[in-house]
Amino acid sequence: MVNNVKIEIRGLSVSYGLRPALHGISLDIPARGIFAIIGPANSGKSTLLKCVNRTVEFERGARVRGEVRIDGVNVFRSGNVYALRRRIGMVFPLPVGLPLSVYDNVAYAPRMAGLRDRRALDDVVERCLRQAALWEEVKDRLTSLGTLLSGGQQQRLTIARALSHDPEILCLDEFSIAIDPVTTMRIEDVLTQLKSRMTIVLVTNLVQQARRLGDLTCFLNRGEVVQVDRTAMIFSDRPGNQLTYDYTRGIFG
Amino acid sequence: MGGALKQTLQTLRRIASGLSERTIVALIHLCGISAIVFVFGIFFFVFREGSPFLRDIFDFRSFFLSEEWHPTSVVNRRYGILALLAGTGSVTVMAMLVAIPFGLGTAVFLSQFCGRRTREALKIMVELLAAVPSVVWGFIGLMVMNPLIVRLTGAPIGLNVLNAGIVVGLMSAPIIVSIAEDAIRAVPDTYVEAAEALGATRWQLVYRVVLPAAKSGLLAAVLLGVGRAVGETMAVLMATGHSIHIPFTAEAPFFHPLESVRTLTATIAAELGEAPRLDTGPGGIFPVEARHYQSLFVIGMALFAITFLISVTADLIVKGIRRKA
Structure with missing residues (x-):
């Protein structure tokens, strides 16, 4: 290496x-x-x-x-x-689902960076959730609160969020x-x-x-x-x- | 002989300590129950005093939907509280326009943007603000705001919805500040850390994470502020102008904050002392039926209902938020 x-x-x-x-x-x-x-x-x-x-x-x-x-x-x-x-993406020891929906959790950073286009946001959210191996489990409940997911899911959500700003x-x-x-x-x-x-x-x-x-x-x-x-x-x-x-x-x- | 005395003393002491234990338990029970007893007691008393009016001449339309309040008129006696409801409503709305931005803004500043020393100093100030007696606020409305409003707006009289709204708003703000600040400080640090690590600026952090996370507490704070504004009596009595008038019109502008009004609470405070009960007063001079006196208690029931509705709404909303969370 x-x-x-x-x-x-x-x-x-x-x-x-x-x-x-x-x-x-x-x-x-x-x-x-x-x-x-x-x-x-x-x-x-x-x-x-x-x-x-x-x-x-x-x-x-x-x-x-x-x-x-x-x-x-x-x-x-x-x-x-x-x-x-x-x-820099940062993942903490304990999962921190922000008190937002699954979708908004992942879309948080891109939105802060000024991304507004709905379709572009959808793409980012799906890509990051797929990368974090979470998409299949949450694709039908993107609007429910992130804090409702199980601990392991929340940690993957945190990873998806950390990946969301590339x-x-x-x-x-x-x-x-x-x-x-x-x-x-x-x-x-x-x-x-x-x-x-x-x-x-x-x-x-x-x-x-x-x-x-x-x-x-x-x-x-x-x-x-x-x-x-x-x-x-x-x-x-x-x-x-x-x-x-x-x-x-x-x-x- | 000495031994027997000692034994008697010990027995006495044991009985005494057993008694004091039981007394303390009983006292604590009494304190716990007293809150319930007081609420029901007040409700019972208000209801008892107002019930003859409800039974004999109460009629929903002429009570709630008429603005004619002539309880002491000899020829045309009317008990319509629409104008009083409008007065309470308009003062409350105006007060919340002042208190919500002020209170929530201060709470956010205290908990997120200022240093520890500034926060301690400001909190003491806010507590002092809450400790100002309401008659002093009324005095400020009457003597300070009144001429100021006349000079600034050219209104014929400075005792109006605007005046009372600002005064009551400043009175409710400290409650909103202290409860909202608690709610904001209860937001877990991990949320803040996570958002910071994502590159959130201070304001993005507050707006997108802290406020949503604290929203049920913030709502409770606002509704307590509303409750305070609805129930406030002395200050509005002095600052509204106390004139029976509806500050709304059908044509724009719909709402006239520069007009005097009168509120439900101020009406009770101002008139109860002069409204004779059946069994008082030198016989014959006063009207035989104490309708005026009774009607004030019906107003009290209406106030009861309003504040009850507010707190039930708050409860339902907060529970709704919890269930979603």
Whole structure:
């Protein structure tokens, strides 16, 4: 996987008040492909994602140093944070159906971007729901509230919504913790299909999920990068780092 | 001897603590039931006082659809409350035109757009606004707004629907603000995060996510404001001009906010003291039938019905929204 670099992270440090979350980490995330991030709780995985789309700024007392460059442009210097966020799809751990209809949930971002044409919106909604493997289940109830769907459906709705503004980067933060294994598998298939078109950053607590999906895997611990390598390498018998070996084997402690 | 005394004391204490336990439980029960008792008590009293009127001379058309209110006339006694209904209605509508944008706007600002310190300061101000006695509001209407309206609009008199509407609107706004703000703050943070991550600007966030998510609470806030406006008495008595008049005409403009009106509540407040009951007054001077007195209680029943309808409507709408959600 020697692609051109999509996201460059340089010396990124984040602290919440006095509590540090990331210690000057540097990473290159290549364009197109799945970049998996694993690590124990409090290792800074979610914080890293929040820096990419700058939602870290909503956290109370968050202080950020260093750079996150997307296509060479530092996001913290970008004047229009809304335009930045529209280039990035974000999926949170728990499904968040906005209190709108299924259709409006997906059409939300395109509408904000100024798309008004009914037929164009219909197309976007159908395409995104199909991409998120949800279309067949909801095509007859597009007008019912998104919050009425089951948890797994809502999470796929969230993914459809994240895809609706055609993002260059899709960030998923432990997307599978609230859904069943079968749905997880379906979404994983979706991600595998999508990775040829966009950069996917997958934060996961499930080591095996990173192993199944990641092209590259990054192991974070205590706010520092322990190892970044091809996934096969990370999960091999000799990853070259004792911590990584222990963590992927589940004998970390 | 000492031991026996001790034992007696202990027994007494046990009896006392058992008693106080039971007393407290009984008191709490009493408090819980009292709300129901009071509502039914008030309704019963109002109904009892008004029932002779209902029984003897009440007639739907001449009561609700006539604007002739001459309860003390000797030759042409009329009890028509249409003008009073129109007065209450027009003041309420005018008040809501002021209070809804003001109240909801303030609530949105407080919960979404301002810093923590500004919010605390503003909330105290809003609470102070709610604490101003209604007679003071009436005074403002009478002495401040009255000449202002005359000067600005050239109306012959500044005590009118506009004046009372603004005053009552400002009185209802604090209620709307505090309930609407609670409703907005109850919107889960995850909604906000999700919308932010989709690149929503502050205003898009409020307009497309926060307000729809809070809509049942906002509706409840507005309807409580309406209830306040309908029931307000002292301020409207002082600011409406208290003249029996319907501020509507068939030809455009249909609605005349610069005309004086009188409301249901103000009528009761102003006339009840002068309307004698059957068994009061030096015999013979006052009319034998206390129809005027009774009719005011029928107005009270009408008010009861209006506020009841408003809260039932609110309940149904809120439940409807819940069922859809």
